[in-house]
Each structure stands twice: as structure tokens, then as C-alpha cells.
Amino acid sequence: MKKLLGVTLGILTAIGGFLDIGDIVTASVTGARFRMALAWAVVLGVVGIVIYAEMAGRVATLSHRPVFDLVRERVGARLGLANLFASYLITFLTLAAEVAGVALALQLASDVNYLLWIPLVGFLVWIVIWRVKFETMENVFGLFGLALIVMAVALWQLHPDWSSLWHSASRPGVASGEGAPTYFYYGIALFGATMTPYEVFFFSSGAVEERWQRSDLMLNRANVYLGFPLGGLLTLTLMALTAVVFAPMNITVEHLSQAALPTSLALGKVGLALILVGFFAATFSAALETGLSAGYTISQYFGWQWGKLVRPREASRFHVVVLLSLIGAVLLALTAIDPVKLTEYTVVLAAAALPLTYFPILVVANDPDFMGDKVNSRLSNAIASVYLGILIVVSIATIPLMIATKGGA
Amino acid sequence: MRLSELLDSEVVDCNGKRLGHVHDVQLIQDGPPLGTWGNAFRLEGLIVGPGSIGTRLGIVRPEMRGPWILKALFARRRSARVLVPWDRVREVGAERITADCVAAECQTAFTTDQASPPRG
Amino acid sequence: MNRPAPGRRLYAALHLLDRQILDADSMMAGKVDDLEFEQPRDGSEPYVATMLSGLGALGPRLGGRLGRWLSGIHRRLRPEPEPGPARIPFGVVKKLNNHVELTLHREELENNELEAWTRDNLIAHIPGAGHAPE
Numbered sequence: 001m002k003k004l005l006g007v008t009l010g011i012l013t014a015i016g017g018f019l020d021i022g023d024i025v026t027a028s029v030t031g032a033r034f035r036m037a038l039a040w041a042v043v044l045g046v047v048g049i050v051i052y053a054e055m056a057g058r059v060a061t062l063s064h065r066p067v068f069d070l071v072r073e074r075v076g077a078r079l080g081l082a083n084l085f086a087s088y089l090i091t092f093l094t095l096a097a098e099v100a101g102v103a104l105a106l107q108l109a110s111d112v113n114y115l116l117w118i119p120l121v122g123f124l125v126w127i128v129i130w131r132v133k134f135e136t137m138e139n140v141f142g143l144f145g146l147a148l149i150v151m152a153v154a155l156w157q158l159h160p161d162w163s164s165l166w167h168s169a170s171r172p173g174v175a176s177g178e179g180a181p182t183y184f185y186y187g188i189a190l191f192g193a194t195m196t197p198y199e200v201f202f203f204s205s206g207a208v209e210e211r212w213q214r215s216d217l218m219l220n221r222a223n224v225y226l227g228f229p230l231g232g233l234l235t236l237t238l239m240a241l242t243a244v245v246f247a248p249m250n251i252t253v254e255h256l257s258q259a260a261l262p263t264s265l266a267l268g269k270v271g272l273a274l275i276l277v278g279f280f281a282a283t284f285s286a287a288l289e290t291g292l293s294a295g296y297t298i299s300q301y302f303g304w305q306w307g308k309l310v311r312p313r314e315a316s317r318f319h320v321v322v323l324l325s326l327i328g329a330v331l332l333a334l335t336a337i338d339p340v341k342l343t344e345y346t347v348v349l350a351a352a353a354l355p356l357t358y359f360p361i362l363v364v365a366n367d368p369d370f371m372g373d374k375v376n377s378r379l380s381n382a383i384a385s386v387y388l389g390i391l392i393v394v395s396i397a398t399i400p401l402m403i404a405t406k407g408g409a
Numbered sequence: 410m411r412l413s414e415l416l417d418s419e420v421v422d423c424n425g426k427r428l429g430h431v432h433d434v435q436l437i438q439d440g441p442p443l444g445t446w447g448n449a450f451r452l453e454g455l456i457v458g459p460g461s462i463g464t465r466l467g468i469v470r471p472e473m474r475g476p477w478i479l480k481a482l483f484a485r486r487r488s489a490r491v492l493v494p495w496d497r498v499r500e501v502g503a504e505r506i507t508a509d510c511v512a513a514e515c516q517t518a519f520t521t522d523q524a525s526p527p528r529g
Numbered sequence: 530m531n532r533p534a535p536g537r538r539l540y541a542a543l544h545l546l547d548r549q550i551l552d553a554d555s556m557m558a559g560k561v562d563d564l565e566f567e568q569p570r571d572g573s574e575p576y577v578a579t580m581l582s583g584l585g586a587l588g589p590r591l592g593g594r595l596g597r598w599l600s601g602i603h604r605r606l607r608p609e610p611e612p613g614p615a616r617i618p619f620g621v622v623k624k625l626n627n628h629v630e631l632t633l634h635r636e637e638l639e640n641n642e643l644e645a646w647t648r649d650n651l652i653a654h655i656p657g658a659g660h661a662p663e
Contacts, residue, residue, distance in 0.1 A: 303559040313653055370627050376476070412565075435538060444622075445620060449567075
């Protein structure tokens with residue numbers, strides 16, 4: 001019974017914790033612009049993150065080594081450092097975007113300008129990392145994130161033309177008036193928002209720190225195979241909401257408030273309150289995860305002690321990195337850089353950087369010295385290799401598309 | 410002498426012909442006893458060949474069964490990889506290492522009865 | 530099987546280099562950034578005598594400007610004018626699997642300087658540094 005409770009909790013937290021500012025922004029922007037024509041990008045991303053997270057979780061459980069430790073061990077110090085530089089930079093930008101996202105959610109709730117919230121948010125994120133237990137953190141924010149289910153209720157309430165929604169999702173042709181480069185650029189953005197690299201750093205580091213055993217592999221798989229796709233459904237729901245409300249009037253989504261609007265239209269104040277709670281939980285937990293991941297990447301490359309389970313003074317370098325990263329992220333967000341634009345650029349870059357960390361994990365997942373008898377099966381290797389191909393294609397296409405579309409204009 | 414000084418150094422044979430670069434160093438545990446560890450790892454030979462990523466990643470080892478496509482991509486280079494025994498290394502220079510033998514005399518590395526790393 | 534039987538073979542870069550080092554309490558104690566060979570006087574082959582770890586070892590290995598900068602940080606943490614890299618004699622290795630386990634505690638290792646410095650000068654001043662999160 002206790003085990004069942006644990007499994008359920010895990011799945012629920014995975015669903016509630018799935019969305020972050022990247023998903024919220026890209027889903028609402030693309031829903032308004034392309035209706036459901038980019039739904040496939042979310043599906044592709046969900047399948048990808050399921051494969052990637054399962055593999056990384058299995059590797060972490062069996063080898064007791066987290067992602068960045070293995071990246072350096074596989075590709076060597078020099079390439080590993082280049083890899084670290086790219087991964088850290090993207091994690092840092094994501095952290096800034098999430099902090100801004102939390103501040104925006106607070107602005108929507110309070111009418112106090114988001115810039116004023118930013119330093120407080122930074123401090124809160126830091127103090128939770130410093131003092132709050134891992135499990136408590138995950139569970140509280142994961143469960144509050146479930147408030148986002150209100151979006152599904154809202155969609156239902158709006159009585160959308162379901163067949164037309166399905167029609168635009170199942171015919172992923174280029175929407176009228178939009179060129180193919182823009183279409184694919186936003187496809188990459190959605191893909192990158194769904195397959196966030198920091199998620200895997202965080203996930204695998206948690207698995208190592210909590211010393212997952214072979215008996216936990218099943219639990220890991222349940223969370224990943226059930227939780228992530230259901231989380232992906234939430235992303236698609238948000239996309240549908242803006243498709244229904246904004247697309248018919250050709251309104252573009254440029255502010256976070258527009259992502260909340262359809263729900264408040266459908267369900268009034270209660271709907272708005274719930275979705276804001278959901279946004280806050282989603283972005284705050286993502287800020288925690290990216291803040292920790294910023295510390296994980298650097299510490300794991302150099303072999304420093306990291307983690308939340310030890311006293312901070314036993315992992316001083318790790319905590320200094322986290323603190324400096326938070327300060328930097330707060331400063332970046334305070335430059336009043338457009339949070340929506342920052343998020344869009346960051347998810348696109350994240351998509352481009354995916355092969356860097358995916359590839360070494362795929363190799364280690366096949367290494368019997370690390371995995372024992374739990375190396376990838378031929379089937380999972382086949383699918384995982386196909387995904388590696390997809391990631392490489394996405395990676396190569398990103399910068400040209402970014403230039404060609406002038407950043408999705 | 411450090412490992413980093415050996416790795417990636419160019420290796421030429423006694424005729425000056427380029428054998429490649431040092432990808433890795435083969436060690437055998439039959440050296441003098443050290444502390445509480447046991448026998449030290451003696452330097453048995455240099456793994457030399459063209460290119461290097463496949464060796465570094467460990468993909469070309471026989472015990473790695475997949476992913477098929479990566480093994481296929483890196484396997485072409487396998488036959489060109491040789492083991493230069495340390496006793497055939499004449500000189501370790503600042504820029505290159507000179508071997509005492511010709512390419513044909515060196516064994517092909519990574520045969521099945523070679524390294525079996527410890528498990529624990 | 531934690532100590533390979535005599536005669537076992539390993540590849541230095543694949544199995545030893547860039548591996549995580551764990552101390553006697555399973556705390557993380559850096560990476561194997563380089564290996565140093567000892568040349569015995571009787572003319573037999575060199576053997577791996579020491580593991581080099583920390584910025585003082587990684588700097589020279591990476592080379593270039595970045596390497597020099599890392600080495601610079603290492604020098605600033607040591608009182609001697611020309612400190613060598615932090616050395617861990619191979620004799621204190623307890624176990625070798627996908628990481629390197631030592632018989633010593635990390636405070637006893639030479640590569641602990643940066644951690645000690647950040648702890649004493651930065652982290653220790655923040656309230657709550659001595660408590661594990663609750």
C-alpha cells in the first residue's frame with residue numbers, strides 16, 4: 001500500500017512538475033499562431049524526454065554516477081569542458097527565464113511590477129535550496145503544479161470545435177500565412193522546451209544522491225512513462241486554449257498574462273487563481289531545478305562534492321556556484337530583457353545543445369562495465385539511436401533557422 | 410612522466426613513417442607493490458592509431474554491444490589501431506614518440522583476451 | 530572483485546583518467562586529472578605511482594590560456610612559490626570500479642584546498658551552513 005502511494009505521488013509530482021516557463025511560453029505562442037499544427041513537436045519531445053530520462057535514470061541508478069561526471073569521463077577533459085560551457089550557459093539562461101517567470105506570475109497575482117519581485121524570487125529560490133529537503137521540495141511544488149489541471153477544465157468549458165482542433169493537429173502542414181522556416185523554428189522551440197536538458201541533469205543527480213537501487217528502477221519507469229506523457233497533455237491543453245481564444249482573431253501571444261487569459265475567460269476568478277498558482281509552482285520548481293543543475297554541471301565536471309543531502313559546508317564549492325548563478329540570473333532578469341523572448345531563445349538553444357549530453361549517456365547506457373546486465377536492449381538502442389539522429393538534425397538546423405526567421409519574427 | 414604527455418602524441422616508427430597518435434596506454438598489473446593497494450600498474454604499451462574519438466568513448470571494445478550504428482561508424486578505424494609495446498619505444502620526445510619497430514610488427518589492439526577491467 | 534588480480538590489464542585513459550575519486554567516507558574528492566609514472570631504477574617499465582588531481586593537474590593537461598588560468602588559481606591557494614599539482618599516491622587506493630575509492634579522508638588529500646578555502650571564507654559565514662536541509 002505504501003509503495004502504491006509512493007508510486008502515485010511520484011507520478012503526480014512528475015505531471016505537476018513537467019511544465020516550466022519554456023513550455024508555458026512556447027505552447028501559448030504556438031497555439032495562437034499555428035493552432036494545433038505543431039502538436040507533433042510536443043509529442044516528439046515527450047517521447048524523447050521519456051527515452052532520455054529513463055536511460056539517464058537507469059545509468060544513474062546502476063553506475064551511481066550522474067550525467068556530467070560521465071560526460072567528462074567519456075569524451076575527455078577538453079571536449080567535456082566545451083560541453084560544460086555550453087550546458088552551463090543554457091542552464092544559466094533557463095534559470096534567468098524561470099526566475100523572471102515566477103516574478104511574472106506574482107505580478108499577475110498582485111499588480112506589482114515583476115521587476116520588483118525578481119530579487120525576492122531569487123532569494124526565495126536560494127533559501128529553499130539551502131534549507132529545504134529535496135523530497136519536500138519536489139512533493140510540495142509538484143502537487144501545487146497540479147493546479148494546472150484547471151486548464152483542461154477551462155478548455156472543456158469553452159466548448160471548442162474539437163474536430164477542428166483535431167484537424168489542425170493531425171495535418172501538420174504549414175499554417176496559412178506562415179513560412180516553413182518559421183514553422184520549423186517554433187517546432188524546434190517546442191521540442192527544446194519539452195526535452196529540457198536541465199531536467200535530465202537534475203533527475204540523474206537526484207537518483208545518485210538518493211541512492212536509487214535496482215529495485216527503484218520500476219518506480220523510475222512508472223514516473224517517466226506515465227508522468228511525462230500526462231504532463232505533455234497539459235502542454236497540449238495550453239496550446240489548445242490559445243488556439244481557441246487567440247488564433248481566430250489573429251492575436252499574437254507576447255505576455256504571460258495572455259497564457260492565463262483563456263482560463264480566466266472560461267472559469268472566472270477561480271480559474272485565474274488556480275492557473276496562477278499552477279504557473280507559480282511550475283516556474284518556481286523549475287527555478288529550483290535549474291539553480292541546482294547549474295551547480296551540478298560544474299561540480300560534476302570537476303569532481304567536487306555536490307548535493308542537497310550533505311551539509312552545505314561539506315559541499316562549499318557547489319553552493320558557491322549555485323549562489324553565484326542565482327545572483328547572475330537575477331541580474332540578467334533585472335535588465336528588463338523581455339522574458340518571453342529570453343525564454344524562446346533559450347529553449348531553441350537548449351534544443352541545439354541536446355546531442356552534447358544525450359550522446360555520452362547513450363554510450364554509457366550500452367557499457368556493461370557501468371550497467372551490468374541492464375544495458376540497452378536492441379529495441380531501445382534502435383529507438384534511442386533514431387532520436388540521436390533527430391537531435392543532430394535539430395541541432396544543425398537551429399542556428400540557420402534562427403537567422404532566417406530573425407528569431408521567430 | 411605524465412599520462413597527459415603521452416596521450417595524443419604523434420608516434421612514428423623507426424623509418425619515420427607515421428603510425429598515428431597515442432589514443433590510450435595499456436597497463437598490466439604486475440609492478441612493485443604500492444601501499445595497501447597491491448601491485449602497481451606497469452606500462453605495457455601504447456595504443457596508437459588514426460583518429461581518436463571511438464577509442465576514447467570505449468565504443469570499439471568487443472564487450473560494447475551497441476548502439477549498432479555507432480559501432481559501425483567507428484569500427485572502420487579499428488584495424489588501423491596498433492599496440493606498440495613499451496620496450497619498443499626508443500624515445501619520448503617533446504613532440505613525438507619514436508618506436509623501434511615498423512608498423513607491421515605491432516599487434517592489433519583490442520583483441521578479445523585483452524583488458525578486463527575490474528568490477529566491484 | 531575490487532583489486533584486479535595480478536596480471537590484469539587496464540587502459541589508462543579509458544579506465545583511470547577522468548574518473549571520480551571517492552574518499553573513505555564516500556565523499557567526492559575530485560577527479561583523476563592526470564597520472565604520473567615512476568621510472569624504476571632497474572630499467573623495467575614505468576608504473577603508475579601517483580594520481581594527480583585538482584586545478585594544478587588539470588591546468589597543464591588542458592593547456593593554453595585556460596589551462597594557465599586554472600593553474601594560476603591553484604598557485605594562489607598554496608603557500609609555496611612553485612606548488613606542484615596535488616598528488617595522491619596510488620598506494621592509498623582501496624577499490625577500483627567505475628570510480629576510484631581511497632582509504633583516506635578527503636581532508637587528508639592535497640587537492641582539498643579550493644574546497645577548504647571556499648568553505649572557510651564564504652560558506653561558513655552563511656547561517657545554516659552546518660545543517661543538512663530539513
